[in-house]
Amino acid sequence: MKKSTRILSGLTGTAALLGGGMNYAAAAPQDVAAVADESGVTVEARAQEQYDKIANVEGTFSFTQNKLTPPDEVFNLFGTAATYACAKPGFAFSPETSEVYYINVGGRVKKAYTISLSELKSRRTWTRNMLCSCATGNAIVNARVTGVPLKDILDMSQVEEDANTIVIRDSEGYGLPLPLSYVMEKEAMLVYKVGDQDLPESMGSLQVWIPDTVAKYFTRNVTEIELLAQDEVPEVEGAEEAQRAKVNIVNRMTSALHVGDSICFEGYADDCGTPIAAVEFSMDNGETWTSCATKGASTTEWVYWYFDHVAMQPGTFKLDVRARTADGTVSPLASSIVFTVEDGQGA
Numbered sequence: 001m002k003k004s005t006r007i008l009s010g011l012t013g014t015a016a017l018l019g020g021g022m023n024y025a026a027a028a029p030q031d032v033a034a035v036a037d038e039s040g041v042t043v044e045a046r047a048q049e050q051y052d053k054i055a056n057v058e059g060t061f062s063f064t065q066n067k068l069t070p071p072d073e074v075f076n077l078f079g080t081a082a083t084y085a086c087a088k089p090g091f092a093f094s095p096e097t098s099e100v101y102y103i104n105v106g107g108r109v110k111k112a113y114t115i116s117l118s119e120l121k122s123r124r125t126w127t128r129n130m131l132c133s134c135a136t137g138n139a140i141v142n143a144r145v146t147g148v149p150l151k152d153i154l155d156m157s158q159v160e161e162d163a164n165t166i167v168i169r170d171s172e173g174y175g176l177p178l179p180l181s182y183v184m185e186k187e188a189m190l191v192y193k194v195g196d197q198d199l200p201e202s203m204g205s206l207q208v209w210i211p212d213t214v215a216k217y218f219t220r221n222v223t224e225i226e227l228l229a230q231d232e233v234p235e236v237e238g239a240e241e242a243q244r245a246k247v248n249i250v251n252r253m254t255s256a257l258h259v260g261d262s263i264c265f266e267g268y269a270d271d272c273g274t275p276i277a278a279v280e281f282s283m284d285n286g287e288t289w290t291s292c293a294t295k296g297a298s299t300t301e302w303v304y305w306y307f308d309h310v311a312m313q314p315g316t317f318k319l320d321v322r323a324r325t326a327d328g329t330v331s332p333l334a335s336s337i338v339f340t341v342e343d344g345q346g347a
Contacts (some may be wrong), residue, residue: 015072052315071195135214147191
């Protein structure tokens with residue numbers, strides 16, 4: 001009788017930021033910086049270690065896109081990783097500040113407009129699942145957010161016909177220019193709630209979220225929206241090439257595994273705007289890959305995958321995971337996890 005062993009996993013801020021396994025450059029492990037994992041082994045050393053191999057690894061694959069990061073972990077990630085994972089932090093709000101919080105809309109509009117946060121919350125709201133993904137690291141959250149469509153705010157100001165650029169700024173003036181048509185097409189939102197919780201003071205009570213867009217554009221503490229008419233429309237920057245087809249394993253190895261166990265691996269993949277076409281697995285150091293299609297996967301949420309593998313022999317193994325996108329991009333940084341299978345039955 002096979003025992004199903006679900007290895008410890010969790011969508012915590014730490015797991016979402018660092019992943020359960022190791023990330024490494026599959027094409028050139030010798031060039032990877034010597035960053036140590038939880039066991040103290042560096043990525044470079046890990047890539048050079050020898051493991052027992054299984055060609056064309058077999059397993060049962062499935063995926064979902066509606067698994068959510070808990071709100072507290074979303075807030076933790078923004079609070080601890082904000083300086084490099086998302087838009088520049090704004091000042092912290094107090095309850096008194098929140099009561100007099102206003103958003104000003106100006107620039108190339110027929111009617112400059114000011115709206116309070118309390119009035120904003122009383123208007124038409126949307127609730128939807130959306131990703132927030134770092135451009136320069138592997139931090140990512142998949143959250144259910146509530147807010148107001150940015151389009152509704154702009155409609156009240158009657159945007160001039162020649163306006164082609166929008167800048168959404170915080171109280172200290174931080175904000176990155178975006179094409180107005182892009183923001184409208186993506187149906188950007190001014191978000192004030194994640195899950196069933198209002199944004200905490202550390203996140204400034206209001207934040208812009210834009211589907212298929214990296215987190216540095218997710219300005220927090222929004223206080224000003226400016227419309228501009230520019231000679232050149234700004235380009236939208238995506239993730240760095242090293243962060244394309246982002247993939248991670250969220251498992252932790254905490255218990256003994258035995259021959260006959262069905263080992264349940266899980267993790268996520270995303271390419272921030274380009275569909276994930278497949279998640280691929282290897283247990284022979286990349287000599288062979290088992291490709292599992294993710295047909296129908298959308299870009300607005302991550303691909304949260306499960307891979308159940310039955311341990312058929314004892315040994316120490318390394319499971320490598322990579323993602324492949326619809327445009328043919330393969331993860332520059334794959335993810336891996338090392339585990340040992342012992343003879344005999346577990347307890």
